[in-house]
Amino acid sequence: MAMHEAVAAVTARIRERSRDRRADYLARVDEAKSSGAGRAKLSCANWAHAFAAAPGEDKRRIMDPAAPNIGIVTAYNDMLSAHQPYEHFPELIRAAARAAGATAQVAGGVPAMCDGVTQGRPGMELSLFSRDVIAMATGVALTHDAFDGALCLGICDKIVPGLVIGSLAFGHLPVVFVPAGPMTSGISNAEKARVRTLYADGKATRDELLASEMASYHGPGTCTFYGTANSNQMLMEMMGLHLPGAAFVNPGTPLREALTAAATHRVVEIGPRSQSYTPMGRVVDEKAVVNGMVGLLATGGSTNHTLHLVAMARAAGIEITWDDFGDLSAVTPLLARVYPNGQADVNHFHAAGGMAFVVRELLDAGLAHEDVLTVAGPGLRRYQQEPYLEDGRLAWREGAAESLDLNILRPANDPFDKEGGIRLLAGNMGRGVIKTSAVKPEQRALEAPAKVFDDQDDLLAAFKAGDLTGDFIAVVRFQGPKANGMPELHNLSPTLGLLMDRGQKVALVTDGRMSGASGKVPAALHMTPEAIEGGPLAYVRDGDLIRLDAEAGVLEIKLAPAALKARDPAVKRPVGHGLGRELFGHMRAAVSGAEAGASVLF
Incomplete structure (x- = not known):
């Protein structure tokens, strides 16, 4: 399918606007790559410090300077339901790295505050700034310079943008983002909204409101409405930084664990010494950024990304503006109705066809760039596939060719709205x-x-x-x-x-x-x-x-x-x-x- 002329025009002007900034960024990426891979460039004292606490099996592998070492940057804490599942991810990742002939280390942690807790409170005044703090903390973690790749563990509002910005400062490294998935569905969004309105009108008690909220936000995983956290997950797929279909698989399931192990194997496979070397700085290019913008508009995603995507793009030497959003919105159909844009939650969205359907529709309509580099390989078509387990082994198959619920997902030729959200x-x-x-x-x-x-x-x-x-x-x-x-x-x-x-x-x-x-x-x-x-x-x-x-x-x-x-x-x-x-x-x-x-x- 030929690219839509408006999308092509926006992409071209972004490329021209960003020419000097992007060239400078890519020159720095190439310079960092040429300095050598991973721990092979460390002195003996550096090396000993970096791996003093590693278990015996890993220490033996570490003696081989060609064995890949993967840095884990984690936003784990157990106050955020979305991030609580990350507690056990490092152990799983280390085991998967060993199976792939590599080692993995938690390189550092980044702060992760919950806007749901600070909403309406003074702490919310730190929320947006936490994104740049997270970016700097990611830089602190990776600046040890002992890694051949990185896995970023984060989901929520400012956390994924901060991890992206920080990781792009190490654009010579392959980086795969590893989600933990949404919590299972609680009470309906209509019921939650009804009780909130009653409370605002003085017709429901605080105890009734609390009971309603706890029935909605009730377990491990991302909040299920389509806010910034789940918009982040959509973006990571549209921009090729997740494994295909990884975004909305519930935590604590065999498929979720298989995807986490596969992300570890994949970051090893695309390392600096491989024929499939895929540095993050090349994945996040002008076309990937436009794909992210189009995905945001097509799904009615978070307004916060008119800030975050601008900052993320700048970290890769790319300059986008609100005029770009406006021109893309004028030609991007609204394909999804997910709360607050509808009554469905992200679990319903995923079941109706989810990201695989959205990617297919946007590609077939010429609204997204197919010819991009992703962590899963060349081409965005890979992301119209969905993961599943076959006899306990992870595999991918073509996603739904048609929406399984037209109240939640619609095709590009029959959208909810002819313009973006x-x-x-x-x-x-x-x-x-x-x-x-x-x-x-x-x-x-x-x-x-x-x-x-x-x-x-x-x-x-x-x-x-x-x-x-x-x-x-x-x-x-x-x-x-x-x-x-x-x-x-x-x-x-x-x-x-x-x-x-x-x-x-x-x-x-x-x-x-x-x-x-x-x-x-x-x-x-x-x-x-x-x-x-x-x-x-x-x-x-x-x-x-x-x-x-x-x-x-x-x-x-x-x-x-x-x-x-x-x-x-x-x-x-x-x-x-x-x-x-x-x-x-x-x-x-x-x-x-x-x-x-x-x-x-x-």
């Missing part, structure tokens, strides 16, 4: 993004007076006081990366959703984030320039008429620019103290804007 907004209020996949078409445009808040708690207090009446657009400012670390404002969703259920027309405009779980409330997110840098949001006042039109891609205040700028800008309250926030002042000062990835590294 994320769209660009621009106007005299700045630039931002909006997730439209869960918003009803008739609710994607609104013109209403502003109600302005400098903190999400102020909005919630206004709701409790009965002040949020009539149609309005809530402006929640001073939530950008420089202001306070750009926390997610997902706690606003039940309240604003309740007002919509009551018949009010409402929307949200903010320089903060909403969440990978952005739902039915139309929300203009990541507005840039942010208020603290003198962006238009700093000049908005209660009662100003604002027009938000997601279909037209417009966000504007109905006020002459001179009149807006004649006002004194609002002044941000000081950043709070405690819970680690004092430690991140240097990052707030140095962070780039949202459209540049909100990073301190680039």
Whole structure:
């Protein structure tokens, strides 16, 4: 199938825009490769330190400088349900490495905070910055320079992007990402949302809410809604960094363990001394990045990736913009309905055909690049296959050629929507993004007076006081990366959703984030320039008429620019103290804007 001309055009302009940056990156990759492989270049003292604690069998193999050594970078902790299964992965990986004639070591751990725990709490102000901390921690782990490849163990929101960014600094190494899979399905998403709305309306008790939440988030594995964590897993397949079909296999199953062992074997097979050498820096190229963007749009994935993908691409010397997202969204059909864009969860998505179906549809429609390098070998077609066990042995077969549930997955020629799930907004209020996949078409445009808040708690207090009446657009400012670390404002969703259920027309405009779980409330997110840098949001006042039109891609205040700028800008309250926030002042000062990835590294 010929490439869609719009996808080809976006890819070409990304390549041209990135030419010098990408060339410099690849030169550094080649220089690192030429310095020698793995531990063979270590001095005897370096060598002895690196393997002093290795068991006897591994020490004997270590004496052969040609035997591959694999570094494991793990985000294990047992507070994150998604990462709790990783506790036993290193043992499994070491055994698989021995069977492949190699050794494996935990090179280091990276922090992994749970946005589900910090949501609406001060700790959320560290969440976005944790991505760059994870990238640096990955660099610390791999800088021992004793490895022929790496396995990255991570799933959730900032963790996979951080691992990708950090690993790309070692782009001469083959790197395979190893997921742990989603938890089994709990109560229905409709029931969970119903109880949340009742609680927001004061019609359910805290005990009832807690019982509902614990019936939803109930065991090991990734949360099953299609937020940033599961969008990460989709991206790793679309970008060729997982083994095919690895994303959504439940933890603790024989198939999950077989995939983990196979990832270990594969990273050995594609090592620097092999004929199949596959350095990560060559896997993540312009076409792979476009494939990731198209996959995100086609599945209605997380708005957080309009930040993360920008930063991940820059780590590989590739520069993408929100205009690229906007142009791709205009030609990418929405193929999936997974909560919050529908009632299904990722287990249902996987059962309906999952990633194998999505990859096939996008390739057959000419919307994704087939001619890419992946950790599974050349070509994205490999990812339209799904893994299974045959007499206890791992094998792959062609995935579903047709959707097994048209309420969850649809073909590209009969999609849920002709355009992708994320769209660009621009106007005299700045630039931002909006997730439209869960918003009803008739609710994607609104013109209403502003109600302005400098903190999400102020909005919630206004709701409790009965002040949020009539149609309005809530402006929640001073939530950008420089202001306070750009926390997610997902706690606003039940309240604003309740007002919509009551018949009010409402929307949200903010320089903060909403969440990978952005739902039915139309929300203009990541507005840039942010208020603290003198962006238009700093000049908005209660009662100003604002027009938000997601279909037209417009966000504007109905006020002459001179009149807006004649006002004194609002002044941000000081950043709070405690819970680690004092430690991140240097990052707030140095962070780039949202459209540049909100990073301190680039």
